[in-house]
Amino acid sequence: MDRHAPVFNMFLAGCWGKNFRRLYRSTNGGETWNDITDFFKVDVPGSSPQPFIAESITKSPADPNTILVSGNKKTNFISSTRGSSWKKLRQRSQIHTVIFHKTRPTWLLLSTWTSTCNKKKETNAAPEPAEDGGGPCNHMLYLSKDLGKTFSLAQNYVVQFSWGDPAMNQQDRIYFTHFRKKTGDQPKLYIWSSDVDFAYMDAEGRNWGSPITMVALGNKFLVSHKFIFVAKVKDVAAQTVMLMVSADGGRTFNSAQLPTEIDEKSYTVLDTSEGLVMLHVNHGAKEARVGNVYISDDKGYRFTLSLPNNVRGTNGDCEFDKVLSLEGVYMANYKETKSSDTSGGVDDKTKEAAAESDALEEEAKAGTEVDKRRAPKSKAKEESVIRTVISFDKGGAWSYLKPPRVDSTGKQIECPVDKCWLHLHGITNFHNYAPFYSTENAIGIIMGTGNVGTSLRFEPDQTNTYLSRNGGLTWIEAHKGAFIYEYGDHGGLVVMADDVRKTKLVVFSWNEGQSWYDFELSSMPVEVDNIVTEPNATSTKFLLYGTRGDTGVMYHLDFESLGQPLCKGVWASDSVSSDYETWIPSDGKNTEKCLMGKQVTYTRRKQTSECFNGEKFERPVSRKNCECTQEDFECEVGFTRPVGSTECRFADDGSIKIPLSCARNDHFFANGYRKVVGDTCEGGWQPQQVSVACPAKPMSKGAWSVLGAMGMLAAVLLAVNMLSQNERVKSIFANYGFESFGDVRYANIGSKAPESALDSVGTRFDADFIEGDQDDFDAPQLMNYTNDRDRDRSDRDRDRDDAARRSALDTASEAVPRLAKPPGGRDDEGVDLL
Numbered sequence: 001m002d003r004h005a006p007v008f009n010m011f012l013a014g015c016w017g018k019n020f021r022r023l024y025r026s027t028n029g030g031e032t033w034n035d036i037t038d039f040f041k042v043d044v045p046g047s048s049p050q051p052f053i054a055e056s057i058t059k060s061p062a063d064p065n066t067i068l069v070s071g072n073k074k075t076n077f078i079s080s081t082r083g084s085s086w087k088k089l090r091q092r093s094q095i096h097t098v099i100f101h102k103t104r105p106t107w108l109l110l111s112t113w114t115s116t117c118n119k120k121k122e123t124n125a126a127p128e129p130a131e132d133g134g135g136p137c138n139h140m141l142y143l144s145k146d147l148g149k150t151f152s153l154a155q156n157y158v159v160q161f162s163w164g165d166p167a168m169n170q171q172d173r174i175y176f177t178h179f180r181k182k183t184g185d186q187p188k189l190y191i192w193s194s195d196v197d198f199a200y201m202d203a204e205g206r207n208w209g210s211p212i213t214m215v216a217l218g219n220k221f222l223v224s225h226k227f228i229f230v231a232k233v234k235d236v237a238a239q240t241v242m243l244m245v246s247a248d249g250g251r252t253f254n255s256a257q258l259p260t261e262i263d264e265k266s267y268t269v270l271d272t273s274e275g276l277v278m279l280h281v282n283h284g285a286k287e288a289r290v291g292n293v294y295i296s297d298d299k300g301y302r303f304t305l306s307l308p309n310n311v312r313g314t315n316g317d318c319e320f321d322k323v324l325s326l327e328g329v330y331m332a333n334y335k336e337t338k339s340s341d342t343s344g345g346v347d348d349k350t351k352e353a354a355a356e357s358d359a360l361e362e363e364a365k366a367g368t369e370v371d372k373r374r375a376p377k378s379k380a381k382e383e384s385v386i387r388t389v390i391s392f393d394k395g396g397a398w399s400y401l402k403p404p405r406v407d408s409t410g411k412q413i414e415c416p417v418d419k420c421w422l423h424l425h426g427i428t429n430f431h432n433y434a435p436f437y438s439t440e441n442a443i444g445i446i447m448g449t450g451n452v453g454t455s456l457r458f459e460p461d462q463t464n465t466y467l468s469r470n471g472g473l474t475w476i477e478a479h480k481g482a483f484i485y486e487y488g489d490h491g492g493l494v495v496m497a498d499d500v501r502k503t504k505l506v507v508f509s510w511n512e513g514q515s516w517y518d519f520e521l522s523s524m525p526v527e528v529d530n531i532v533t534e535p536n537a538t539s540t541k542f543l544l545y546g547t548r549g550d551t552g553v554m555y556h557l558d559f560e561s562l563g564q565p566l567c568k569g570v571w572a573s574d575s576v577s578s579d580y581e582t583w584i585p586s587d588g589k590n591t592e593k594c595l596m597g598k599q600v601t602y603t604r605r606k607q608t609s610e611c612f613n614g615e616k617f618e619r620p621v622s623r624k625n626c627e628c629t630q631e632d633f634e635c636e637v638g639f640t641r642p643v644g645s646t647e648c649r650f651a652d653d654g655s656i657k658i659p660l661s662c663a664r665n666d667h668f669f670a671n672g673y674r675k676v677v678g679d680t681c682e683g684g685w686q687p688q689q690v691s692v693a694c695p696a697k698p699m700s701k702g703a704w705s706v707l708g709a710m711g712m713l714a715a716v717l718l719a720v721n722m723l724s725q726n727e728r729v730k731s732i733f734a735n736y737g738f739e740s741f742g743d744v745r746y747a748n749i750g751s752k753a754p755e756s757a758l759d760s761v762g763t764r765f766d767a768d769f770i771e772g773d774q775d776d777f778d779a780p781q782l783m784n785y786t787n788d789r790d791r792d793r794s795d796r797d798r799d800r801d802d803a804a805r806r807s808a809l810d811t812a813s814e815a816v817p818r819l820a821k822p823p824g825g826r827d828d829e830g831v832d833l834l
Helices: 115-119 348-363 369-374 381-385 701-724 727-733 757-761 767-783 788-796 802-810
Strands: 012-016 021-025 054-059 067-071 076-079 095-100 108-113 139-144 152-155 158-163 173-179 196-202 212-215 218-224 227-235 240-246 267-271 278-281 290-296 303-311 320-322 330-335 386-391 421-424 446-453 464-468 476-479 483-488 493-498 505-509 517-520 527-532 541-548 551-558 580-583 598-605 621-625 633-635 667-670 673-675 682-684 690-693
Touching: 021 054, 054 095, 067 095, 095 158, 108 158, 139 158, 139 173, 152 173, 158 218, 173 218, 196 227, 212 218, 212 227, 267 320, 278 303, 303 386, 303 633, 330 421, 386 421, 476 493, 483 527, 483 541, 493 527, 493 541
Parallel strands: none
Antiparallel strands: 012 021, 054 067, 067 076, 095 108, 108 139, 139 152, 158 173, 173 196, 196 212, 196 218, 218 227, 227 240, 267 278, 278 290, 290 303, 303 330, 320 330, 330 386, 421 446, 446 464, 464 476, 483 493, 493 505, 505 517, 527 541, 541 551, 580 598, 598 621, 633 673, 667 690
């Protein structure tokens, strides 16, 4: 059983094997299954029916009853009755890609490569006519408005294609990239090409069959919410591109303004669901498995740095995810490297953490065969400096996850406070551990597998399962070991199973992790691959599937048998008689409990209530705006903020032009903050312009002349000083000119010599003046970082009382001074990673 076998509304599933692909259908939520593969037998003229091998399953977003199954032998079937009946598509070619219309149930786009492409090696094969997929090898795009009964050719020599966005009233628009030249065999787009353009056609418009070019040299594109992204070739020889962005349905395009130019395959659009663009960019560094995360303004093309060194996989997946149940909350994994420290170096805590991680890595040993299979094939030492961060304001500021104080057994977790955080595995390591996970209907609940410590660990014995029920603000250790998990009953039910070792048990909680129960799944252990439920996570029925030896197994889990009643009192939450309570998400930094400039109040079931929400439960939600704070603003272009801080600092990355005023001033003012897109706060803290130091000015010729004259004068004075210390010179000039005054006699002035120098000047300069002079004479001792410093300090402090000495010792610095934390940082948020 494949871990990624699709399950649609619990009625159709695919079971993939090495030499077979079979289809099963369930009509009772996965409790029982029927094998329907034989219905799709392929009729071959002159021979017996051939077995059908399913290649893919595609579901319509406009109608969940409509499914298309694409198979081998150019045979494809479609159903509009949830799989109870099927019709064969009138399409003779092998399907490459199918995209259903987003709002019209009977419309679909379908692409195929002509049959000539598969017959290049068959030199004796007879050519087929173009209307049957013959002719030159190229990628052809078709449109059907009747669920595959008829097709019309939309365009040939196509690279990519997609429907438009319904939010922009472009649901019937077809976007695509295609080769301008329509002759000969179509080349594969392995490199950026100057022969490819980005264009569109309207399915019911006058321009059908006549594409309208939107971006010349646009090779690749993405339509996401209101945004359209196009990779436009900048230099074919250098293989560089520029990212073009449109936020108005393609009427205008702007080039993305990034601090560093992007190059081939260097960007990934992370999210556009909240009115801005989150972009992951690999700037071509030697370490290809990290990249910077940038966030845009509401126009989608002016980007500022949000998080450096975000972890990415070899296939482009990034360890960056949105908490689906809350607005503005994101989690990411960040790799600490020397280049990531934008403040000038790696801090002491980072060095200590890296050293400790390297030492722990040496202790990791191979375990069972399952452990070996789950363990990473190779792990670089830098991987041990991966940390998990969370943002409550759409990437405007990031902080570390607060670790639980006790583990799942109630034992105190031993961890140094100044380098103790919770770290969770992301999507790039999902073959070994389940990534951090949330669903839209499980409000505030997040789960993940990882560890508490200085950085993320990859050993199975270091990995445990964690849960948060307040949107990532605080966490508990749910269970020892790495588990795979799923939510049901709107988050009121959590089901887990061991994801690393073979198991007989299933673990579940009906009170959001307050207590856990287990039951035996089978007398024979199973290697669990996944646990799934219907997409909305509102049901109490689950499917668990995995393998036992070489055989795939699937179990149906129905928690309705617990007999829990439906919860009551949803409109009387927080009362004694109600099963519900109110909850307000917060980042823990202000007493108003505001996120994204507003206070949102959700109604959720009390942990102590023994009941189920039910599939028809509708959650009450109320909102009100808050006063603005610094957390409601992100950094403008040209400014960055360290992890754990809200202060925006000048990045000096070349994105801000130095004004002409720097010719006569030593600083200028710039806008360092901008309001987070979608933030609705009112009044309160408002950003002021930030003072930025002007770059050092080169000295003029006149300045060099003055400096040279001063240098010569200093040399003369130094020579005179040296000569004055010479005894021979002193003997020559000491009494010169006094020979002619041999008869002059001198008398004492006054009859009494002063007892001290103070008596000779009177009492205008009192004891305070003397003490001040002594302090000045002692000051140079501070420059001496030797053992004499301690002796001098004890001499000066000899007259202090005991209390003062104890205070001085308590506040004394260490032998080697350490840099202070940046202003605005919080003690409990860890070190400055930037």
